Amino acid sequence: MSKELIRLVNCSMAFDGEQVLDHIDLYINDSEFLTLLGPSGCGKTTTLRIIGGFLTPLEGEVLFDGVRINDIPPHLRQVNTVFQRYALFPHLNVFENVAFGLRLGRKVEGQKKKERIPEEEIRERVMEMLEVVSLKGFENRRITELSGGQQQRVAIARALVNRPKVLLLDEPLGALDLRLRKDMQSELKRIQQQMEITFIYVTHDQEEALAMSDTIVVMDQGRIQQIGTPEDIYNEPKNAFVADFIGESNILDGVMHEDFVVEFFNRKFKCLDKGFAPMEPVDVVIRPEDVDIVPPESGQLRGTVTSVTFKGVHYDTIVDFKGFKWLIQTTDFHDVGETIGIVLNPDDIHIMHKSQYSGLFGDYSSYSEEYDEIGDVAKLDEEEGAQDE
Amino acid sequence: MNKRGLFAVPYVIWMGLFVVAPILIMLVYAFSTAGGGFTLDNFLGMGDYLSVFGRSFYLALIATLVCLLIGYPMSYWMAREGARFQKVAMLLIMLPMWMNFLLRTYSWMSILENNGLINQFFRAIGLLDALGVDHIQMIRTPGAVVLGMVYNYLPFMILPIYSVIVKLDRSLLEAAADLGASAGQVFRKVILPLSLPGVVSGVTMVFVPSVSTFAISRLLGGGTQMMLGDLIEQQFLGGAYDPQLGAAISMVMMAIVVVCMTVMNHFGEGEEQAVML
Known part of the structure; x- marks a missing residue:
């Protein structure tokens, strides 16, 4: 064409x-x-x-x-x-x-x-x-x-x-x-x-x-x-770098058990990905806006809210799941200290092969610092431009 | 007067004592007779010296042009080389200026004399015999005076032009090339117009001292190439003692220079704004 x-x-x-x-x-x-x-x-x-x-x-x-x-x-x-x-x-x-x-x-x-x-x-x-x-x-x-x-x-x-x-x-x-x-x-x-x-x-x-x-x-x-x-x-980032650079992403370590089944946080989830080796270690990407918050007793996973930031349309909510902090974007307000449950649908879970970028991104433990870094990008780029000349 | 204005006081006193007052004294002299009365004779009698005026401006103009023709390409080349080269080149350009001005000009005398270095060399290689002459006349010619001016004032042409070109935004040159300009067109349509302010100040800094010089014309012109500077000097220190006439001549020279510079500056005005962007 x-x-x-x-x-x-x-x-x-x-x-x-x-x-x-x-x-x-x-x-x-x-x-x-x-x-x-x-x-x-x-x-x-x-x-x-x-x-x-x-x-x-x-x-x-x-x-x-x-x-x-x-x-x-x-x-x-x-x-x-x-x-x-x-x-x-x-x-x-x-x-x-x-x-x-x-x-x-x-x-x-x-x-x-x-x-x-x-x-x-x-x-x-x-x-x-x-x-x-x-x-x-x-x-x-x-x-x-x-x-x-x-x-x-x-x-x-x-x-x-x-x-x-x-x-x-x-x-x-x-x-x-x-x-x-x-x-x-x-x-x-x-x-x-x-x-x-x-x-x-x-x-x-x-x-x-x-x-x-x-x-x-x-x-x-x-x-x-x-x-x-x-x-x-x-929707289909190839590695952790792309997933992190384009939009916000929670990136977890997982293991692909068989086609359409992935395990993370000691729990198996259904997903839409296939073609991985049996028991292959993978990166699992979950977009913050794809996570559904439910009462703790009906959630697939349970976590504690550690920070909430109002962003206009939604709240940036940081939730601690067994030490790994997720960013969840939700229109519902959940206060700090509250325990919530989450549900993940198969099409919310994106699987990537491990790469040199694995483990570098996707944990929101240092959430506020990350925002500072985004702010610094413009400054860094100017320096790069100056070097070109 | 506000507090910051106080800092200007030393300068204002200095200017008043050593710039404004002397000019006023000269102005009074220019309109006085030897006895102290008012007269216009000093100006009316100046017609006798028209040839000196003509020669001064003519030689200074040629020297300025030669400086420009040598200085511009030199500055352009320097500005485009690496930083280390620029430092060395700058040092070489400044080096002669660390030597005394008179000494430099005396050295040129011994080079250009009838029995000087160049003629000795020509004699040694048999050139003079071949031409059937005793020597080639170089000293005591207009050319020698122009050479002296160019030698002494060339750095004043190079420095301002260099500093403008070196500050040119390289992305402008890239933009011009990107839009289809060949190397020659980039120079003509971008570099040249944007470096005009440097040319204007270079021309000013060479032309003004050239037109009023007296040592160069006396030493290298050997009395045959009298210029305004020599004429004025004679009225104050020489045999023709007539300070009133000397003052009048300086006033006229100053007026002509001011007019020339105003025209020049107007020429480069539009571009000056551009460079400050």
Whole structure:
């Protein structure tokens, strides 16, 4: 159905001997919205810069429409980028920023010299783009007179006016406040569908990735952890890292007795997974919103509430089951100290093979600290960006 | 006056005593006769020295241009190399300035003289015999004066341009390349316009001392290349003693320089804002 446009084959990259990309294989279809998602230092920006032509992989191939483009410099690629901090030209106004690519002329088949684009055409295309990003009437403004969100739109218009086949976006919403982020998310999705071009989007924000993407590529430590639709990634995480990074997860040690039967906390549960070796140790993922709270006497498991946080729509309730603390999201209030029972349905239980990430995530004993870490992600990412320069 | 204003007091006193007061004294001199009466003769009689004015501005302009042509590529190259290279290059550029200005200029004399190092070398390799001349005339030419100015003032061109280019956001260059600009287009459309403020201050810092120099023109021009600085010096310390005329000439020179700089600064104004972003 949809055609493959870009393929990375066995790509590796290292800076100062430190491996940042470890033999990545990835293909990207025409007109899809693909997100590279992962924590700082996972290799997502490096992957983007390789596609943009700012980095050449040490190993492996980059194919565009089936043609190897490893050695093609950025200005000859049919790819444009929206940079993390916009990188707008401060000496030009809004109109001239957007017109920048058009004023450079266009390539004519078989000729070395670029052909000038007529002034009327430049004007028409710039105004059309400014309309797409809702910045009509701003064309004579200086860049310094724009808000962050407006600068963002200029950067998008500037990249799209060249009619690239692919738009690369490097954490484009990172500098905006929450409200503006949400608006821009749907705006970007709308632009992508309207222009029918491929977006490759880099972010560390899982909510953003889930909301916008056709395909999500979860990365960590220079490797691809999972590729799939947002639903796949959320519902069927491949390992503990993905389960923890996408949404909240309780991750327990379990043993797969036979197909559709898993044991944890010394109790057998029915599940929907099969194909594991008999008595294989596994990671069991249970999403906090899937847990049903019942009176203690009718629960499959019994635990004690140790903390409750009001979150607006629901309560984040931490429940201690034999020393392992679960996060349960529920609309019912249960006070600290209360004993509750829980029931798990077979489709609430997700089974994963053990991986290098087993045991690292999924216990909410240090619940509040974990929230601090999430807050730190943005800061860490800025440091990563600074190193790139 | 608020408390913070107090900190400016020493500077204000300094400026008043050593900048404002002397200029006022010169202004009074420029409009006085030797006896002390008011006159405009000092200005009206200046027409005799038009050639000196012309030569000063002409040589200073050439020296500034040469500095720019050498300094810009040098700054550009330096700014794009690694940090260690930049440190060494900076040291080499500053090194000559640690030596006394006169000493530096005297050394050029002994290099350029009719019997100096260069002519001796040419004689040794038989070049002079081949040309059938005794020496090649280098000292006491306009070229020697320009050379002296370029040698002495080149660092003042390199430093401001370098510091602007080195601060350029690299992502701007990447963005330009990403939008389809070749290396040449990136330079013409992004680097050059954004480095103009550095060029403006470099040009100012070379042109102003060049136009008013007197030691370089006297030592390397050997009296044949009289410039405004020499003329003014003669009115105060030399045989032509006429401080009133000297003051008038300095006033006119100052006025011309101020006009030149205002035009220059206006030229780079739009870009200056841009760099502060």
